[in-house]
Amino acid sequence: xxxxxxxxHIKNYTDLSEEELxxxxxxxxxxxxxxKETLLTTNKPCNKLFFVTKGCLQLxxxxxxxxxKTTQFALENWWxxxxxxxxxxxxxxFIIEAVEHSNVLSISYAKYQELLNTFPSLNIYFRNIYETxxxxxxxxxxxxxSYSKEEMYFRFQEEFPEFVQRVPQYLLASFLGLTPEYLSxxxxxxxx
Amino acid sequence: xxxxxxxxHIKNYTDLSEEELxxxxxxxxxxxxxxKETLLTTNKPCNKLFFVTKGCLQLxxxxxxxxxKTTQFALENWWxxxxxxxxxxxxxxFIIEAVEHSNVLSISYAKYQELLNTFPSLNIYFRNIYETxxxxxxxxxxxxxSYSKEEMYFRFQEEFPEFVQRVPQYLLASFLGLTPEYLSxxxxxxxx
Numbered sequence: 519x520x521x522x523x524x525x526x527h528i529k530n531y532t533d534l535s536e537e538e539l540x541x542x543x544x545x546x547x548x549x550x551x552x553x554k555e556t557l558l559t560t561n562k563p564c565n566k567l568f569f570v571t572k573g574c575l576q577l578x579x580x581x582x583x584x585x586x587k588t589t590q591f592a593l594e595n596w597w598x599x600x601x602x603x604x605x606x607x608x609x610x611x612f613i614i615e616a617v618e619h620s621n622v623l624s625i626s627y628a629k630y631q632e633l634l635n636t637f638p639s640l641n642i643y644f645r646n647i648y649e650t651x652x653x654x655x656x657x658x659x660x661x662x663x664s665y666s667k668e669e670m671y672f673r674f675q676e677e678f679p680e681f682v683q684r685v686p687q688y689l690l691a692s693f694l695g696l697t698p699e700y701l702s703x704x705x706x707x708x709x710x
Numbered sequence: 711x712x713x714x715x716x717x718x719h720i721k722n723y724t725d726l727s728e729e730e731l732x733x734x735x736x737x738x739x740x741x742x743x744x745x746k747e748t749l750l751t752t753n754k755p756c757n758k759l760f761f762v763t764k765g766c767l768q769l770x771x772x773x774x775x776x777x778x779k780t781t782q783f784a785l786e787n788w789w790x791x792x793x794x795x796x797x798x799x800x801x802x803x804f805i806i807e808a809v810e811h812s813n814v815l816s817i818s819y820a821k822y823q824e825l826l827n828t829f830p831s832l833n834i835y836f837r838n839i840y841e842t843x844x845x846x847x848x849x850x851x852x853x854x855x856s857y858s859k860e861e862m863y864f865r866f867q868e869e870f871p872e873f874v875q876r877v878p879q880y881l882l883a884s885f886l887g888l889t890p891e892y893l894s895x896x897x898x899x900x901x902x
Contacts, residue, residue, distance in 0.1 A: 579856070602848070644841070649836070655844060656782060663887060
C-alpha cells in the first residue's frame with residue numbers, strides 16, 4: 519500500500535515501467551511511526567530523506583527560549599528532510615517528528631545517489647518536486663512579508679482547509695509564528 | 711564570456727561535452743540590462759527563466775502600502791523566476807528587476823522543456839540547483855523565526871560580506887524586512 523503511493527507519484531513524471539518502479543522501491547525502507555516519534559534530530563548527520571505515505575511529519579527547531587518552531591509540514595506524497603544538510607552530508611539543523619501515526623519510506627544519502635545513478639530518469643521526477651517546493655517557498659516568503667499573522671491564518675485556512683482540520687492547533691500556531699493562545703483568540707473573535 | 715559562465719556551471723554537475731554544451735547554450739538568449747530595467751512583471755504570464763552571468767537581479771512585489779518587498783536576490787550563477795508561476799504557466803506574482811547593470815541568459819518555458827528533453831542529463835543539473843535552493847529557503851525560514859531583524863542583518867553581513875557591499879542598502883533593508891531608516895540606525899549604533 520505504502521509502496522504503491524510512491525510508485526503512482528513517480529508515474530506522474532516519468533515513464534518507468536512497473537518492473538523498474540518495483541526496483542526503485544527496493545532502495546527504500548518502510549517505517550511505521552507512532553505520534554511524536556522522532557525521525558531526525560539536530561547536531562547529528564542528516565543522512566536520510568523521507569517520503570510520507572500516510573500521516574503527517576513536521577520539520578522544526580527549538581528556539582533560544584525553548585519554543586518549538588515549525589518550519590515545514592509534510593503530508594502524504596511529500597518529501598522531507600533538512601535538504602541543505604542532506605545534500606552536504608552535514609549535521610541537521612532541524613528535528614523531524616511524526617505529528618500523528620504515520621508511515622514513511624526512507625532512503626539513505628548513499629542509496630539516494632545510487633538510485634539516481636541507476637534510474638537517471640528519476641532526476642526528472644526530483645527536478646519537478648524541488649522546482650515546485652522552491653517556488654512554493656518563495657510564495658510563502660511573500661505571504662510572510664504581505665500579511666499579518668491573523669491574515670496568514672485565514673488565508674491558510676481558505677487554501678488548505680483539510681490541513682487545518684488535521685493538524686493540532688498548537689502546531690499550526692507554531693507554523694504561523696503565533697502563540698496557541700493568540701490563535702485561539704483570533705478564532706474566537708472571528709466567530710463571535 | 712556570458713556563455714562560458716553557464717557552461718562551467720553545468721560542467722560541475724554533468725558530463726556533457728563541449729560540443730553539447732554549445733548546443734545547450736543555443737537555447738538561450740543573451741540580454742544586457744541597465745540598472746532598474748525590468749525582466750518580469752506581475753499579472754502577466756511568467757514565461758521566462760533567467761540565469762545571471764553578470765550583475766544582480768531582485769525578485770520583489772509591491773505591498774498594499776506601495777512598498778517594494780524583496781523576496782530574493784540573484785547574483786552570478788543563480789537562476790531566477792517566479793518558479794511556481796513558470797512551472798504552471800500562470801501569471802507572475804513577482805517583478806524581476808536589475809539591481810545594477812547585469813547580463814542574463816533567458817529561456818522560454820517551451821524552450822526549457824525542449825532543452826530538458828534534448829539533454830535529459832540537465833535534469834541532474836537542475837535537480838541539484840533546486841534541491842539546494844529549496845534547502846536554503848528552509849534555512850531562511852528558520853532564520854526569520856529565530857532572529858530579530860537586527861540579528862538577521864549582522865548574520866547576513868557575516869555570511870555574505872561581498873553581497874552586503876554590492877547591494878544598495880535600501881534593497882538590503884527591504885530583503886530583511888526593515889525600513890532603510892531602521893537599517894541606518896542599526897549600523898550607526900553598531901559602530902558608535
